[in-house]
Amino acid sequence: MKEYDVIVVGGGIHGAGVLQAAAAAGHSALLLEKGSLASGTSSRSSKLIHGGLRYLESGQFALVRESLRERAILLRIAPELVELKPFFIPVYRDTHRRPWQLKCGLAMYAMLGGFDSSTRFGSVPRREWGRLDGLETRGLDAVIRYHDAQTDDAELTRAVVQSALSLGAQLAMPADFIAARLDPGGVGVEYRQGESTLECHARVLVNAAGPWATAVARRIQPAISVPDIDLVQGTHIVVPLPVSAGIYYVESPKDGRAVFIMPWKGATLIGTTETPYRGEPDQVHPLPEEEDYLLGVARRYFPALNEVTRAQIVQRFAGLRVLPTASQAAFDRSRETIFSVDRDPNPRVLGIYGGKLTGWRAAAAHVLSRISASLPAATRRAATDDLILRRAK
Numbered sequence: 001m002k003e004y005d006v007i008v009v010g011g012g013i014h015g016a017g018v019l020q021a022a023a024a025a026g027h028s029a030l031l032l033e034k035g036s037l038a039s040g041t042s043s044r045s046s047k048l049i050h051g052g053l054r055y056l057e058s059g060q061f062a063l064v065r066e067s068l069r070e071r072a073i074l075l076r077i078a079p080e081l082v083e084l085k086p087f088f089i090p091v092y093r094d095t096h097r098r099p100w101q102l103k104c105g106l107a108m109y110a111m112l113g114g115f116d117s118s119t120r121f122g123s124v125p126r127r128e129w130g131r132l133d134g135l136e137t138r139g140l141d142a143v144i145r146y147h148d149a150q151t152d153d154a155e156l157t158r159a160v161v162q163s164a165l166s167l168g169a170q171l172a173m174p175a176d177f178i179a180a181r182l183d184p185g186g187v188g189v190e191y192r193q194g195e196s197t198l199e200c201h202a203r204v205l206v207n208a209a210g211p212w213a214t215a216v217a218r219r220i221q222p223a224i225s226v227p228d229i230d231l232v233q234g235t236h237i238v239v240p241l242p243v244s245a246g247i248y249y250v251e252s253p254k255d256g257r258a259v260f261i262m263p264w265k266g267a268t269l270i271g272t273t274e275t276p277y278r279g280e281p282d283q284v285h286p287l288p289e290e291e292d293y294l295l296g297v298a299r300r301y302f303p304a305l306n307e308v309t310r311a312q313i314v315q316r317f318a319g320l321r322v323l324p325t326a327s328q329a330a331f332d333r334s335r336e337t338i339f340s341v342d343r344d345p346n347p348r349v350l351g352i353y354g355g356k357l358t359g360w361r362a363a364a365a366h367v368l369s370r371i372s373a374s375l376p377a378a379t380r381r382a383a384t385d386d387l388i389l390r391r392a393k
């Protein structure tokens with residue numbers, strides 16, 4: 001039976017990150033992906049590598065600091081894939097947050113980012129408002145400008161897997177995870193490729209299946225504990241009228257939620273929503289009311305979109321966030337990643353629940369730290385904060 005140090009289930013950004021981190025640390029590693037890389041949430045995000053400015057309001061300072069640090073690393077190691085962009089926050093007479101509040105938040109953002117040049121911010125002069133893609137100026141008090149980064153989430157995921165493969169990792173795809181059985185030395189894993197059912201063994205199984213993580217955990221025997229999580233649907237739409245000046249961080253006039261309106265491959269991407277989801281992850285799809293909601297927000301800020309209807313949406317997609325179960329609205333919940341192990345120390349299974357696109361590399365490093373006691377000694381091949389990521393060929 002083939003033996004690995006680490007087997008990862010799930011080919012999204014977190015599974016890709018763990019595969020790369022394990023291979024870089026000198027371990028043998030295998031990734032099992034049932035469909036194609038980034039075929040789930042990791043191709044249906046808001047495409048942003050950002051520090052999480054809005055998380056400051058809920059006091060998630062450690063998360064913002066880590067995200068800004070990871071953003072700086074990704075700008076350095078993935079210049080083909082992660083690009084710094086100007087962000088604009090228009091403030092109207094009826095906008096909930098006033099300019100001084102936003103500037104105070106951005107000053108803290110800059111401090112948590114180490115006052116790097118990428119954390120500079122300020123106001124757009126009134127004489128330049130006409131260059132902002134037809135932004136509504138009636139009732140406009142100020143436009144705040146700062147910077148965050150944009151990426152192609154699926155391309156980034158594929159680049160991380162390519163990096164891992166170059167370090168000796170292996171990929172089985174498409175490969176359906178069937179079951180796993182714990183034993184004193186690790187985990188026996190059974191999976192299907194085509195017509196063949198294969199078996200292998202790992203010191204540690206990492207469950208990085210995103211919205212499918214609970215279903216994967218239920219196939220492990222003896223049974224292990226699974227955290228209480230909720231699935232939250234986030235829908236995005238792409239409309240033909242392009243914006244080009246930068247990314248707009250706007251406030252929904254209906255409920256005050258943050259929505260991004262951004263350039264995307266010659267068109268405009270608008271997102272996202274937060275709708276509780278209780279169906280099968282494979283069945284998630286945009287809802288008509290979500291599309292109406294996003295169009296309504298965009299029309300508030302860009303009058304040219306008043307003529308755009310749902311029939312003119314050129315692309316629509318919905319992904320699922322994994323959030324800790326809580327009573328408050330999804331928008332107000334913690335975005336901290338949950339790491340769950342079958343035992344401590346010397347875990348045989350580690351599950352990743354939730355997490356942000358920006359924090360994939362830090363999450364992978366945390367996973368390797370948590371499972372290190374279960375792994376054999378190995379000679380490190382590379383450091384993931386130095387590995388240059390390039391578009392997969």
